[in-house]
Amino acid sequence: MAPIPGSGLAKGLAVTLRTMTRKTVTEQYPDAQPDLPPRTRGVIGLFEENCTVCMLCARECPDWCIYIDSHKETVPAATPGGRERSRNVLDRFAIDFSLCMYCGICIEVCPFDALFWSPEFEYAETDIRELTHERDKLREWMWTVPAPPALDPAAEEPKEIAAARKTAEKLAAQQTPPVTEPLADEQARAAYGPTGAQGDSQQQTDQPRPSSPPTSGPTSPPSDRPAAGDQAQPGPSASARPGTSPQPKQEGQE
Secondary structure, three states: OOOOOOOOHHHHHHHHHHHHHHOOOOOOOOOOOOOOOOOOOOEEEEOOOOOOOHHHHHHHOOOEEEEEEEEEEEEOOOOOOOOOOEEEEEEEEEOOOOOOOOOOHHHHHHHOOOOEEOOOOOOOOOOHHHHOOOOOHHHHHHOOOOOOOOOOOOHHHHHHHHHHHHHHHHHHHOOOOOOOHHHHHHHHHOOOOHHHHHHHHHHHHOOOOOOOOOOOOOOOOOOOOOOOOOOOOOOOOOOOOOOOOOEEEOOOOO
């Protein structure tokens, strides 16, 4: 079916009429700062402590707008007889934002998290040569980088954190000795535990008893009389002892 002549013009006029009836909203910049999304690509900040001068960002940059200079320093051996090592020391890190196309490749390829996006965008200059920011300026942009958003509660644990946690648990298990209880402790618990009567009786049977001559009659309670060969010590009579009553005298006894 052929289009009706003038249908495109009618659609365009309809859009224009709908827009004319709406209220115009203008953001009063620079008096009112815009509310930018957290992942806004404004400027690149440098966290200098994490930079190892690996040159990956400079090699992967499509515009070749990153300039890095460094030198090597010798690190003495940590232990006597060890080998000296060398490390790269950063001398210059600059980004020419007049050439940068804000692709973010340098931030993605950095293996040590030394580069971050900052939402700041107010760094226009009247001289194009002033758009080359050295490492001191890039470090100042670093403090404007927003904090990363919180992870979703149902998200998986990051691999780095999971690996570190497993390593810490393994080291803790190796350093902690296994808990073992000797047999003597178990016997002591059984002796003074709920079944203390059985333990006491068993303990009494295990102790050696003094030898005594066998008696044919019934056993009598131990008396306070001294044994043979010992001198008799004066003491209170049976009638004077508390808790005892004197026995009546039988006929024929005085």
